[in-house]
Amino acid sequence: MEQYRDFAFIYDELMNDVDYDKWVDYVEEIIKKEGAQVQNILELACGTGNMTIPLTKKGYDIAGIDISREMLEVALEKAEKEGVELVLLQQDIAELDFDVENLDCVLCACDGFNYITYDDDLENVFTKVHELLKPGGIFIFDISSYYKLSEILGNNIYGENREDVAYMWRNCFDPEENLVEMELAFFVKDEDGKFDRFEEIHQQRAYTEEEIIDILSDSGFEDIKVYSDFEFESPKEDSERLFFVCRK
Ligand SMILES: C[S@@+](CC[C@H](N)C(=O)[O-])C[C@H]1O[C@@H](n2cnc3c(N)ncnc32)[C@H](O)[C@@H]1O
Numbered sequence: 712m713e714q715y716r717d718f719a720f721i722y723d724e725l726m727n728d729v730d731y732d733k734w735v736d737y738v739e740e741i742i743k744k745e746g747a748q749v750q751n752i753l754e755l756a757c758g759t760g761n762m763t764i765p766l767t768k769k770g771y772d773i774a775g776i777d778i779s780r781e782m783l784e785v786a787l788e789k790a791e792k793e794g795v796e797l798v799l800l801q802q803d804i805a806e807l808d809f810d811v812e813n814l815d816c817v818l819c820a821c822d823g824f825n826y827i828t829y830d831d832d833l834e835n836v837f838t839k840v841h842e843l844l845k846p847g848g849i850f851i852f853d854i855s856s857y858y859k860l861s862e863i864l865g866n867n868i869y870g871e872n873r874e875d876v877a878y879m880w881r882n883c884f885d886p887e888e889n890l891v892e893m894e895l896a897f898f899v900k901d902e903d904g905k906f907d908r909f910e911e912i913h914q915q916r917a918y919t920e921e922e923i924i925d926i927l928s929d930s931g932f933e934d935i936k937v938y939s940d941f942e943f944e945s946p947k948e949d950s951e952r953l954f955f956v957c958r959k
Pocket of ligand 1: 714715755756757758759760761762776777778779782802803804805819820821823826827
């Protein structure tokens with residue numbers, strides 16, 4: 712069962728509590744703090760362009776990659792409405808194939824790498840990112856923490872009943888494989904007021920901070936910094952989002 716197919720068309724509605732302006736500001740603060748010179752950005756798992764569009768508006772030259780045709784379709788529709796031109800590619804980042812080198816920055820926001828469930832695949836992406844960056848280029852990404860995936864989302868069940876969309880979301884955490892399987896059932900109101908039902912199964916890998924650092928090091932990155940929850944502090948045991956910043 713594919714991920715981010717029908718879900719793509721309600722993704723933004725369900726993410727409307729996420730403050731993407733704050734996210735963009737935080738990424739720019741990281742760039743500034745690092746003293747990195749950034750004009751071009753390759754954004755991995757860009758989804759519906761929630762970071763891509765505002766960053767383009769700020770004047771960066773950005774290309775976005777995502778595996779989901781539907782997420783990219785929504786990104787393009789939004790960009791057109793806002794008069795922004797986007798460069799988007801449909802691709803599995805586990806087999807990243809991008810032919811522009813000497814990039815200033817590679818970015819991956821909001822869980823993209825949690826969807827890469829095998830260490831080897833993650834190392835392939837990180838190695839390719841290392842190859843694509845210019846010397847001194849900056850790699851910025853975040854993941855949902857091991858704590859969040861194992862303890863908070865863990866084996867929980869969520870549900871919401873909005874006016875036009877309702878969903879049920881059941882999780883199962885496998886501590887041997889460190890995988891959360893998420894069964895999602897959505898009910899979306901159509902033009903006649905009837906609800907269409909569709910389901911998706913998502914799988915996310917829970918990585919520890921140390922695992923990610925090891926894979927980054929094996930991929931050639933040095934001077935790896937880890938922040939948490941949109942601050943410039945080291946992660947605590949109960950931090951939910953870890954930000955990794957490293958240079959080539
Ligand atoms: C939680 S969404 C984040 C989207 C966007 N970055 C944002 O902040 O709104 C995760 C995204 O990862 C993409 N994704 C998952 N696995 C992927 C893969 N192997 N290659 C490329 N994109 C992938 C999904 O299609 C989805 O758009």
